[in-house]
Amino acid sequence: MTPTAGAPAGDLRLVELTKDFGSAVAVDCLSLTIPAGSFFALLGPSGCGKTTTLRMVAGLEEPTSGRIYLGDDDVTDRKAYKRPVNTVFQNYALFPHLNVFDNIAFGLRRRGVKDVKAQVDRMLDVVELQGFGVRRPSQLSGGQQQRIALARALINTPQVLLLDEPLGALDLKLRRQMQLELKRIQTDVGLTFVHVTHDQEEAMTMADTIAVMNNGKIEQLGSPVDLYENPSTVFVANFLGQSNLVAAQIVGTQGADLLLDVQGRKLTMPAARNCATGDSVYVGVRPEKVRLVPAGASVDLPGHNVLDGVVIDASYTGVTTQYVVRMAWGQDLMVIAANVGNEVRLTAGANAHLVWDASDTFGLEATGDIAEGIETIDEAGS
Amino acid sequence: MATTLSRPAARAASAAPARRPRRQSWLRRHVVQIFAAVALLYMFLPVAYVIAFSFNNPSDRYNSTWNSFTFSNWTDVCGPAGVCDSLKLSLEIGALATLGATVLGTLIAFALARRRFGGRATTNLLIFLPMATPEVVMGSSLLTLFVNLQVPLGFWTIVIAHITFDISFVVVTVKARLQGLDSRLEQAAMDLYANEWQTFRRITFPLVFPGILGAALLAFSLSFDDFIITNFNSGQTVTFPMFVWGASLRSIPPQVNVVGSIMFVASLGLALVGQVFYRRRRA
Ligand SMILES: Nc1ncnc2c1ncn2[C@@H]1O[C@H](COP(=O)(O)OP(=O)(O)OP(=O)(O)O)[C@@H](O)[C@H]1O
Ligand SMILES: [Mg+2]
Numbered sequence: 001m002t003p004t005a006g007a008p009a010g011d012l013r014l015v016e017l018t019k020d021f022g023s024a025v026a027v028d029c030l031s032l033t034i035p036a037g038s039f040f041a042l043l044g045p046s047g048c049g050k051t052t053t054l055r056m057v058a059g060l061e062e063p064t065s066g067r068i069y070l071g072d073d074d075v076t077d078r079k080a081y082k083r084p085v086n087t088v089f090q091n092y093a094l095f096p097h098l099n100v101f102d103n104i105a106f107g108l109r110r111r112g113v114k115d116v117k118a119q120v121d122r123m124l125d126v127v128e129l130q131g132f133g134v135r136r137p138s139q140l141s142g143g144q145q146q147r148i149a150l151a152r153a154l155i156n157t158p159q160v161l162l163l164d165e166p167l168g169a170l171d172l173k174l175r176r177q178m179q180l181e182l183k184r185i186q187t188d189v190g191l192t193f194v195h196v197t198h199d200q201e202e203a204m205t206m207a208d209t210i211a212v213m214n215n216g217k218i219e220q221l222g223s224p225v226d227l228y229e230n231p232s233t234v235f236v237a238n239f240l241g242q243s244n245l246v247a248a249q250i251v252g253t254q255g256a257d258l259l260l261d262v263q264g265r266k267l268t269m270p271a272a273r274n275c276a277t278g279d280s281v282y283v284g285v286r287p288e289k290v291r292l293v294p295a296g297a298s299v300d301l302p303g304h305n306v307l308d309g310v311v312i313d314a315s316y317t318g319v320t321t322q323y324v325v326r327m328a329w330g331q332d333l334m335v336i337a338a339n340v341g342n343e344v345r346l347t348a349g350a351n352a353h354l355v356w357d358a359s360d361t362f363g364l365e366a367t368g369d370i371a372e373g374i375e376t377i378d379e380a381g382s
Numbered sequence: 383m384a385t386t387l388s389r390p391a392a393r394a395a396s397a398a399p400a401r402r403p404r405r406q407s408w409l410r411r412h413v414v415q416i417f418a419a420v421a422l423l424y425m426f427l428p429v430a431y432v433i434a435f436s437f438n439n440p441s442d443r444y445n446s447t448w449n450s451f452t453f454s455n456w457t458d459v460c461g462p463a464g465v466c467d468s469l470k471l472s473l474e475i476g477a478l479a480t481l482g483a484t485v486l487g488t489l490i491a492f493a494l495a496r497r498r499f500g501g502r503a504t505t506n507l508l509i510f511l512p513m514a515t516p517e518v519v520m521g522s523s524l525l526t527l528f529v530n531l532q533v534p535l536g537f538w539t540i541v542i543a544h545i546t547f548d549i550s551f552v553v554v555t556v557k558a559r560l561q562g563l564d565s566r567l568e569q570a571a572m573d574l575y576a577n578e579w580q581t582f583r584r585i586t587f588p589l590v591f592p593g594i595l596g597a598a599l600l601a602f603s604l605s606f607d608d609f610i611i612t613n614f615n616s617g618q619t620v621t622f623p624m625f626v627w628g629a630s631l632r633s634i635p636p637q638v639n640v641v642g643s644i645m646f647v648a649s650l651g652l653a654l655v656g657q658v659f660y661r662r663r664r665a
Contacts, residue, residue, distance in 0.1 A: 060569045080572040093570040097588050106584075107574035152574070 010071015011036050012057065012160055012192055017066035019052050019216075026052040028216035029066070034209075036071075036159075037190045039183065041203035044213030045239070045373075050196040051090060053213075054162045057194070058087045070159065081110075086153040090164040090196075092145045094137035100124075100148055101133035107156040123151040126181060142169040147178070154185060160192045167202070179206055200240060204228070212236050214373070228286075232275045234364050237284050238373035244333040245284040245370050248363075250274075257358065263329045267305045267361065274363035281363040282370055287334040289360040292323055294344055295351035305361060307354045309333065311346050321345065325352060429646055436639035443633030455636040462635040468625035469641055472606055475537065475621065479544035479605040484598045486545070487552025494553070495560040512550045520547065521614035528615060535617030543615045544608060548601040555600065559593025592660075599652070606645075 012034040019027040027049040034040045042050045055061035057068060059080030068076045075083055086107065094103050104123055105116040113119075124130050127147035137145055146169045153161060163182075167175045183206055186193050197203050203210050204224040211221040212235070220227060220236045231237035237245060248267065252259040258274060260267040260283055269283055276282075285305075292311075293299055299306050309325040312332070316339075323335040323346065335354060337343060346352055409416075435445055439452040460466035493499070494506055512520065524543050525535075533539060563586070571581040609623040616624065626638050 058573050060573065079577070080569070081575045081577050085573070087570070087573045089566065089570060091566065093564070093566045095567060095570070095585060106571070106576070110575040110580060156574070 013069040015067045015069065017056060017068065018064045019056060019061060020064040025216055027056070030216065030218060032211065032218060034192060034194060036192055038208045039186050039193045039195065039206055041207035041210045042194065042196045042213055043200065043203045043210055048213045049216040050213060051164055054087065054164055054194065054196060057160065058085050058162055059083050084159040085162060086156050086158040087162040088149050088153045088164060088166040092149040094145055094148055096137055099133065100135050100137070103137065103148060104152045104155055106152065119155055123155045127151045143171070143174060146170060157189055157191060160194065163193060163195045165196055165198065182206070212239060230273070230362065232364070234282060234368060234370060235373040237364060238371065242287055242334060243284045244287060244290070245282045245364070246331060247366060247370065248281050248283045250279045250281060265307060268358045269361040269363055270359055273361065276363050276365045280366040282366045284362050284364060285356050285360050288336040290335045290354050290356045292325070292335045292337060292346060293353040293355050294346060295353060297353070299353045299355050301355070303358050304355050305358050309352060309354060311348055311350045311352055313348055314346060325354060432639050433643045433646070436636060436643045438636055440636055445634050445636045445639065455640050459637050459640050462637055464620065464625050465635065465637045465641065468620050468622045471619065472622035475540050475544060476602045476606040478541045479548055480598050480602040482541070482545040483548030483552050483601045484594065487549045487597065488556050488594055490549070491553045491556035491560055495557050509550055509553050512547045517610040521611035524611065525614040535615055536619045539615045539617070540612055540619060540621065543611050544605040547611065548604055551600050551604065552597040555597035556590065556593050559590050563589050
């Protein structure tokens, strides 16, 4: 059986997929359905098993257990070259002894396509490297090599394209441009893209669905809005954007709301937004949802939560001002205020109230480290 | 190094004080080239001697004193009995031994570098043994083996003996090249619809080929050159090194120098072609 480009696409399904390297379980019983034609992003910290997952889908790594389906076909035991799947490798893996043209034409030629010139030239256009066909990979910059790796995979229009951080080496302008180009190709041709990235913004802007991975497992899966607005684990709340999380106790209910106790202060939260099962929860709110009000002003608004603290840092970033406010019990919370022009600017040392709509509050299971996922943001951003 | 440099510099200083700093820095700057030149001179003086005396019209039996210039040795290489016969034999043996050792050695190298199998570590170790064994030991043990098995000594026993010691060198050379090859390149080829054979033909082989070629050249020169092991296992057969050795006991015809010169020029030519080819591929 030979793979055919543009064959009737089916969903990519991973069923209880596990990869145990002996020294480490890289992918841990992962189940996932990626709908045909969707742009799917895998987001997660370094070493969480993203590359290993892609390699198993490509057929380059044998799963320890579990199955992989493409549509109705079980492809788990199928050789890599018989899968209608192509990969853009994290380290490019361009063939050093072939020039750029032959690198890009490689897949087409292996499938017996004779006249490849027009297609390769069009692909060189897409990645903006016209005239580079005669060069060797060693004569290209990192970003150029990355674009050739992209072209080499894209030209085959596979059912599923696996992209392992395909834009990591590009500067911001080229990156945005390539993101648009990728998105355009994906919608035009209707391919399924599985895109691994460290760049949250890239995942948010490009993907239909994002899966946040941690320690070989999917922490949460959903649309970008869904993930950001309704994180269901501490890791996701901290890894995707920033969150203010504080430990709280559920002390009662009031209609559709839960009453909470945080270090003696009373807060409320919609019961529907509580993911925790017990009475101990971590309650959270996104920093841009919080308003900072100078101490003394009236804050007795119905349906709002209030906490008091002291501003210890205010940094102006242009569009926003970011405040760090220390609570009486020593925890620092973050407030991001949009600089719309008429707000009162607070300076370090000022006493302030943190005010937010109670419906913006979410509750998470209070197991594990409240800071889980924070460190990795810095790593990923650097 | 400082003392050897300061002495001539000091002498120069007394002669022309004004130029002293320049002189010293010239020496400093060229010290590497000077050492290289001396080393090359040391290495190539014997070769130059061989080439020069291939044009000698010897007055004595050993072609050791310069008499007069002549081209006749070059125009009549096969003149003295045995020169061309033994040369042809050595070339044939070299070619066969190279072929056998390169094919077998390359296969072993692939197995050792790419497969996990029982006895792999032992094989890795044993493959070094022929390189470490003194040639006298190896030659005499092979002779014992052939005699015990009642294999008639001659052309084929020499070929077998040469393959035996050539294989180790081929395995080591090719394996080094294979281990330097990123296996992700082969995976990328598989991902791009190349089956196992196509991956080998299009990716693995072209990338490992320089190593195989180098190994083959090494195997050939080792085989062509070998005297000790050959001498044990040759029976009545006379290879070129054996001919030269035998001749040197009585008289050395200047044609031996011609053959030596040709070998030298040929290997120099090969090296140059290789360099040009390599540069072209990189460019
Ligand atoms: N061949 C291997 N042998 C042993 N362990 C491996 C192997 N490949 C990966 N691992 C381990 O599996 C885990 C997941 O690796 P993987 O390459 O999938 O991470 P990743 O999510 O792609 O990380 P990154 O973002 O840094 O590329 C890591 O802990 C890694 O050390
Ligand atoms: Mg990776």
